[in-house]
Amino acid sequence: MRNDGWDSFLEKVHRFCEQHYIDVLKMDDMFTRWAPRGRPHRNLPEVTNLHPYHVDLFYGVIDMQLQELNDRFSEAGIELLLCVACLCPQNLFYAFDKKKFMQLAEFYPQDFSRFDLLTLDDQLETYICDMRSNKTFQGLKGLGDLSEKLVISKKNMVYQLVYKLLTLTLILPVATATVERVFSAMRIVKDRLRNRMSDDWMNDSLIVYVEEDIFLTVDNESIVERFQNMKTRKEQL
Numbered sequence: 001m002r003n004d005g006w007d008s009f010l011e012k013v014h015r016f017c018e019q020h021y022i023d024v025l026k027m028d029d030m031f032t033r034w035a036p037r038g039r040p041h042r043n044l045p046e047v048t049n050l051h052p053y054h055v056d057l058f059y060g061v062i063d064m065q066l067q068e069l070n071d072r073f074s075e076a077g078i079e080l081l082l083c084v085a086c087l088c089p090q091n092l093f094y095a096f097d098k099k100k101f102m103q104l105a106e107f108y109p110q111d112f113s114r115f116d117l118l119t120l121d122d123q124l125e126t127y128i129c130d131m132r133s134n135k136t137f138q139g140l141k142g143l144g145d146l147s148e149k150l151v152i153s154k155k156n157m158v159y160q161l162v163y164k165l166l167t168l169t170l171i172l173p174v175a176t177a178t179v180e181r182v183f184s185a186m187r188i189v190k191d192r193l194r195n196r197m198s199d200d201w202m203n204d205s206l207i208v209y210v211e212e213d214i215f216l217t218v219d220n221e222s223i224v225e226r227f228q229n230m231k232t233r234k235e236q237l
Contacts, residue, residue: 002062006054025049080107084169089140092132098124105165112161120161127159143170 017024027050083104086097105112131137136153140146147166150156156163208215
């Protein structure tokens with residue numbers, strides 16, 4: 001966007017202004033500056049309208065956004081997002097990158113063994129050729145559409161490792177949000193008065209706290225009955 005997005009952005013602005021009858025400045029015209037009171041205009045450099053709008057505004061806003069993203073995401077997190085982008089099916093899988101694809105699988109060492117990585121490496125060439133030549137996978141908008149089409153066409157059985165990586169990517173936002181919720185809940189459950197609670201007791205308490213909506217649907221009598229049955233079984237043993 002910063003390197004190549006100015007022309008397309010300016011074109012959208014022109015269309016918007018024409019639709020709403022807004023006067024459009026010509027970028028080649030000289031920019032009229034408003035000097036502070038008491039200061040002469042002659043000391044200010046003359047520039048066209050292109051400079052303040054292109055450099056000061058357009059570049060300035062993008063740089064602010066980039067800075068905020070760098071503050072929020074670590075280098076590893078940004079690399080993960082770039083790898084996820086290679087799965088995007090838009091424009092006939094234009095963003096596909098085999099190297100990024102393999103790097104994404106390496107982020108899940110417990111789900112992809114060395115043998116799986118070798119198999120996936122061999123599978124990707126066939127996969128991308130199949131996706132780009134198959135009309136079923138044309139015009140897809142996102143990863144959700146891709147996973148749905150893979151299941152409908154039974155391609156999830158043909159490209160099992162690709163589909164596995166796709167499902168792991170789809171649950172990534174949910175898993176991240178859940179982890180953040182758990183850490184927030186941990187400060188509430190394990191406070192100063194309960195700082196000596198065991199790991200098992202803390203884990204059970206966190207599950208009940210985080211999944212409160214689910215546990216509210218469980219009847220108290222059912223819980224009491226379950227514990228009574230467990231107690232009876234232990235006594236019988």
